[in-house]
Amino acid sequence: MVEEIRKQFPALSAQVYGKPLVYLDNAASSQRPQAVIDAWTQSVLAGNANIHRAVHYLAGVATEAYEGARDSVQAFLNAPSREEIVFTSGATAAVNLVASSFGEAFIGEGDEVLVSVAEHHSNIVPWQLVCERKNATLKVLDIHENGTLAVEDVEKLLSQRTKIVAISHISNVLGLVNPVREIVAVCHKHGIPVLVDGAQGIVHEQVDVQALDCDFYVFSGHKLYAATGTGVLYGKRRWLDAMPPYMGGGEMIKSVSFAKTTYAPLPEKFEAGTQNFNGVPTLVPAIRFVQASRADADVQKEQAAITEYIYTKLTEDERITLYGTALECKIPLFSFAVKGAHHEDLALIMDKMGIALRSGQMCAEPLMDRLGVTGLLRASFAPYNTLAEAEYFIKCLNRAIDMLV
């Protein structure tokens, strides 16, 4: 039941400007269920100590909670081993880690990296940085009119010099599930590894990294109902082993001397310094919540109803242009423009009606340019959102448009 799920999220019962909060900015960050809040509290109250290092009791509790989360994530992703799960501060940090370390080892002058035009800046700029450093070239995969990736072009864009392909599982603007499995297969035919930016994908899709066969999969905890400042990099062992460390510091070493320092085995090799030991354990209840909501037929029915309802309302309204229209792979995330009304104005007005939306370029400037817009308005739904909220959103949208146009 959606109502039961809602009750697990204390933040959702808030009032803003005297109106019930309708939180539709879930793609930016989700709210936290009580179990996540409790896990955080528990960690601070009864397990607050630095992990891995000390022999005392609290350090043991903290280390167990932290490493337990690694097991949860491994199972959640169906990763072959726990050593292939590296904790980071988020998706951005994970992409930067790979771009930097993989780039250091495998990208050289004249090489190429392929991304799509629909990527979040977090999956563009790290690659630009490494390309600049190495004198390599960033190539760009286009999208179709309906927002789907031009998958048929992937092979044409690959060359002998392509070292890695970095693609989102789901774009945070278009809200379409990309055929990642297919892209990975094409790239692997040419021996090219693929990084999947799963910041949105992990929230909406059941991810099996072995079935996808991707080489890297990254995501942030805060979009997946866990504490912010947590994130995951899954990487195939053969790559992680071959990559040099990203940051140097405590924990990531085996032995340090001025003559020669050797590095710790995976995953510690990539976890330099004190880790987010209060945050990481919250991934466990967060994943449990995700699995439960996926198994809940009522919730799934409501999500499908919301997607269909909003899709219909937005596409049948002539004043509105929806971007990402391929219904067969649509998740409940809608970015759109309204003729004659600026996205910022709509967001401001609807904020005062209690609705939290995202407006602007959504960290995807190249995509905005590709679509020929200066920004869009986005409504993104989570399992705790109801069809009634979707209806209220449409009602308020119409009222806001009437005020502006």
Add this chain to the structure above:
Amino acid sequence: MSLEEKKQQIIDDFSIYDEWLDKYEYLIELGKNLDAFPEEKKTEERLIKGCQSRVWLDSEERDGRLYFTADSDAIITKGIISLLISVYSGCTKEEIAADDFGFVAEIGLKDNLSPTRANGLVSMIERIKELAGQGRQ
């Protein structure tokens, strides 16, 4: 009207509305009624940085007084800049430089914008002060 009278008028106008939605409605009206701003004036250097929407501001000096014109692609922002320039157009540079822009706080505008938009408002105020400071033509 003097600067103080103009400010008081805006404070009075704003106080009629209890609801922020109504205040937005008022700002939208102001935005819609703002004099047209020529396309060729929408240059990079007239663009105010720090706003989510695009805002252009220009000033002209006549008889020792500054007159502002402005535009934005977002209507509420346009209403806000319209409100600012209606207050400060016709003032001397000294008057503007000496003003603390406190009436903006008095009408609660800044508090009711999200931090990013409040920054936009601050940027607009800074640009007005800057234009008064250097009196750029």
